[in-house]
Amino acid sequence: xxxxxxxxxxxxxxxxxxxxxxxxxxxxxxxxxxxxxxxxxxxxxxxxxxxxxxxxxxxxxxxxxxxxxxxxxxxxxxxxxxxxxxxxxxxxxxxxxxxxxxxxxxxxxxxxxxxxxxx
Amino acid sequence: xxxxxxxxxxxxxxxxxxxxxxxxxxxxxxxxxxxxxxxxxxxxxxxxxxxxxxxxxxxxxxxxxxxxxxxxxxxxxxxxxxxxxxxxxxxxxxxxxxxxxxxxxxxx
Numbered sequence: 229x230x231x232x233x234x235x236x237x238x239x240x241x242x243x244x245x246x247x248x249x250x251x252x253x254x255x256x257x258x259x260x261x262x263x264x265x266x267x268x269x270x271x272x273x274x275x276x277x278x279x280x281x282x283x284x285x286x287x288x289x290x291x292x293x294x295x296x297x298x299x300x301x302x303x304x305x306x307x308x309x310x311x312x313x314x315x316x317x318x319x320x321x322x323x324x325x326x327x328x329x330x331x332x333x334x335x336x337x338x339x340x341x342x343x344x345x346x347x
Numbered sequence: 348x349x350x351x352x353x354x355x356x357x358x359x360x361x362x363x364x365x366x367x368x369x370x371x372x373x374x375x376x377x378x379x380x381x382x383x384x385x386x387x388x389x390x391x392x393x394x395x396x397x398x399x400x401x402x403x404x405x406x407x408x409x410x411x412x413x414x415x416x417x418x419x420x421x422x423x424x425x426x427x428x429x430x431x432x433x434x435x436x437x438x439x440x441x442x443x444x445x446x447x448x449x450x451x452x453x454x455x
Binding site for chain 1: 348382384391393394397398401403435437439442443446449
């Protein structure tokens with residue numbers, strides 16, 4: 229059973245870069261059927277897909293965030309990471325990492341981590 | 348960009364009643380890549396239905412999905428107390444994922 233765990237700072241200053249890491253256990257991060265993604269949820273609001281990455285390193289981003297987002301994968305550490313630059317208060321949200329399989333739904337999720345953007 | 352519109356925004360029902368949730372896409376969506384999630388307060392979303400109508404592992408059979416093209420439906424045949432939550436639809440296409448805005452099912 230796959231398990232995912234987000235880690236990273238809970239507080240980031242405006243205009244800085246937010247960095248989060250997701251550590252995968254209970255399975256391989258390198259399978260060709262796996263797709264790893266980041267989703268966020270502002271307080272009291274709905275879900276927003278940020279981007280996803282294939283184990284090979286090919287990444288795809290939400291067009292609305294593409295200019296500020298980088299997702300990378302480190303298969304040796306069984307981790308994938310999110311960087312979001314030039315953050316503002318609007319980026320305050322619970323950030324989830326998740327796995328999607330062949331039907332492109334997110335079947336395994338991390339518990340989520342709250343990131344607050346504030347000075 | 349395809350937009351998913353869920354309706355109603357809030358559904359007020361009593362335990363034992365039937366819930367019908369709608370997800371409408373602005374363009375045709377592959378039924379293979381239309382999925383539904385349940386989210387309870389303070390928890391990560393849980394996959395309920397994938398590929399329009401297949402139940403995910405461990406999901407009771409009171410949950411069912413249907414639809415095609417631009418109109419998709421999640422049905423809960425008889426609401427149990429643990430089913431009161433927020434439900435999201437989600438699609439994949441052209442290397443992009445999109446979520447609907449959600450429907451809250453609350454106790455009447």
